[in-house]
Amino acid sequence: MEIKVVIHGTEIVTLAKKNYETYRDEVERMRYYALLGVEFKVCGMAAADFGYTANDFQPFVEIVPSAFSELVHWQQQGYALIVPQVHIRHRSLEEIR
Secondary structure, three states: OOOEEEEOHHHHHHHEHHHOOOOHHHHHHHHHHHHOOOEEEEEHHHHHHOOOOHHHEOOOEEEEOOHHHHHHHHHHOOOOOOOOOOOOOOOOHHHHO
């Protein structure tokens, strides 16, 4: 299975080297998956909006010109788009169980 992760928006700060200590667990998990072949791509336009350059990101990250065009490209190659939904839990795990 080939997986491409296209990251854009505020979540790109997770992969900035200067924020490593804050997001260590997440970065290490992504690094592990990158070693397994998952490709992590960051939107170049979003990076520029945050004042980041390619050197500001973890070494396993590829900068692409635009997240939108990257998503369209891979969909045209037959990849499925999966949009993660982050739901805020309003009840504790004990209440849910």
